[in-house]
Amino acid sequence: MRKLCEINDIPLGQARGFSVQGGPILIHRSEQGVRAYRDACPHLGIDLAWNPDAYMDLENRHIQCSTHGALFEPTTGxxxxxxCIGQHLTPALIEIKGSEIWG
Ligand code: FES
Incomplete structure (x- = not known):
């Protein structure tokens, strides 16, 4: 594992993309904490964002597949x-070390 960023580098309600061993992931930060998922839609397996870090819908309420508009709950995936309604993003393994996110 390596340090990916500081927790505060991800604004509340936003997500950022990272490359880790095993492929790209996205990390979302909310009042409920930090969640990480594989950057792959569960039904076709393609990247979710249309631009780097462009993972959220316009209201920053859901993670969105930019190709088909599927919406995902950030806290559960x-x-x-x-x-792909009812399916889940695949959780990715990260570690929080103090103020740092490792993955
Ligand atoms: S690839 Fe599944 S909703 Fe876009």
Missing amino acids: ECVFGP
């Missing part, structure tokens, strides 16, 4: 709208 569950798809709540779109072709």
Whole structure:
């Protein structure tokens, strides 16, 4: 594992992308904490963002698949709208060490 960033580098309600061993991941930060998922839609396996770090919908409420508009709950990874409704983003392994995120 290596240090990816400081927790505060990810604004509340936002997500950032990182490359780790095993492929790209996204890390989302909210009042409920920090969650990490593989950057792959559960139904086709393609990247979610259309631009680097562009993971959220316009309201910053959901993680969004930029290709088909599927929406995912940031805290659970569950798809709540779109072709993969009911499926989940795959959690990715990260560690919080003090103020740092490692992955
Ligand atoms: S690839 Fe699954 S909703 Fe876009």
